[in-house]
Ligand SMILES: Nc1nc2c(c(=O)[nH]1)N[C@H]1C(S)=C(S)[C@@H](COP(=O)(O)OP(=O)(O)OC[C@H]3O[C@@H](n4cnc5c(N)ncnc54)[C@H](O)[C@@H]3O)O[C@H]1N2
């Protein structure tokens with residue numbers, strides 16, 4: 001098979017984004033239900049945060065100006081958070097007992113924390129005097145009224161929901177959810193929980209793909225297991241076309257006698273591209289079924305997993321309207337064992353990444369890299385990235401590594 005027929009992984013990613021249009025429909029969404037949704041328009045602050053100058057400490061707000069040599073102030077009022085301070089005016093030498101978050105009264109220009117004071121009946125003696133503005137959060141110091149706080153195309157994280165709520169915003173405009181249909185093709189497949197006859201295996205791909213899509217908040221339509229028969233596939237593809245923005249199928253996408261996915265795609269729609277120079281995951285197919293996009297991930301479980309992560313997820317993010325997509329984090333680490341490689345496909349080697357006693361990153365490739373071996377995915381915390389043109393990587397050289405997540409420092413006790 002000539003490698004020039006395959007797209008490189010970056011070219012495949014580019015082709016996916018070029019051939020797929022983001023959804024246009026926008027809907028109102030309560031902020032409390034907006035986690036993971038994509039914001040459809042820039043959001044501006046309707047108020048200042050904080051809305052007035054407030055104290056950052058429990059203590060005393062002090063009036064500036066001359067004070068007696070012992071730094072003793074007369075306490076004239078107590079101010080709690082939420083209290084209207086518009087009628088309060090401190091004069092030189094006066095102090096207000098004040099709580100964290102309470103408004104600073106006119107006449108006060110600094111706050112001393114109560115640990116640095118000695119209070120008696122109606123006076124407070126201050127140790128070192130704080131400087132002007134100290135322990136005061138100025139009006140609009142976090143967010144100024146009319147400032148842009150979230151831009152269109154952002155996927156909402158918990159911190160965004162907190163920020164929007166702090167501005168009193170209860171509803172926002174978001175892009176509609178995607179309808180994603182999922183099926184597994186293979187006569188040998190059974191559902192987990194059922195018993196197996198000789199030659200049968202469990203459908204693990206559908207569960208894994210659904211789980212990989214969960215953070216992207218799609219409406220998942222599980223079409224189950226479909227037999228390796230062109231007519232059965234044709235019917236289920238038509239069902240998907242009627243209800244889904246994307247159909248993801250796993251299996252049947254290679255060149256075997258039971259691999260009908262590509263011909264059915266050609267028959268009902270068109271193939272955008274087939275085969276990507278990546279390992280695992282070579283026979284990945286992308287295409288169009290009228291307005292429904294199609295992703296055919298290979299049947300081998302690791303191939304299905306890696307192509308969903310590396311190709312299907314970026315496509316879904318794009319169609320959902322997500323912009324400002326972060327590039328995957330790639331770090332350099334020292335390789336602890338030789339990795340053999342034949343030029344042709346960019347390889348994702350399941351590996352364990354850890355820091356040595358001096359804090360330097362080390363990466364250990366795991367044995368058993370076959371694309372049917374899921375245990376090395378659960379035991380790995382990173383991919384060692386082998387470039388497509390590599391002739392192999394030597395032990396003790398610096399290599400590129402893509403950690404699975406930011407909490408993935410390898411722990412030898414994990415499995
Ligand atoms: N002559 C060639 N044979 C193969 C090639 C090739 O280029 N020439 N490519 C190989 C590569 S690479 C891959 S990857 C696989 C992908 O093939 P398919 O997408 O057609 O997958 P199947 O044949 O249907 O299944 C492969 C393997 O995976 C198991 N499987 C399938 N579906 C599931 C599922 N939902 N859950 C768990 N396991 C599943 C299936 O039983 C097979 O063992 O093709 C190579 N062959």
Ligand code: MOO
Pocket residue numbers: 278279280281282283298300303371
């Ligand atoms: O790509 Mo296949 O996924 O090498 O086994």
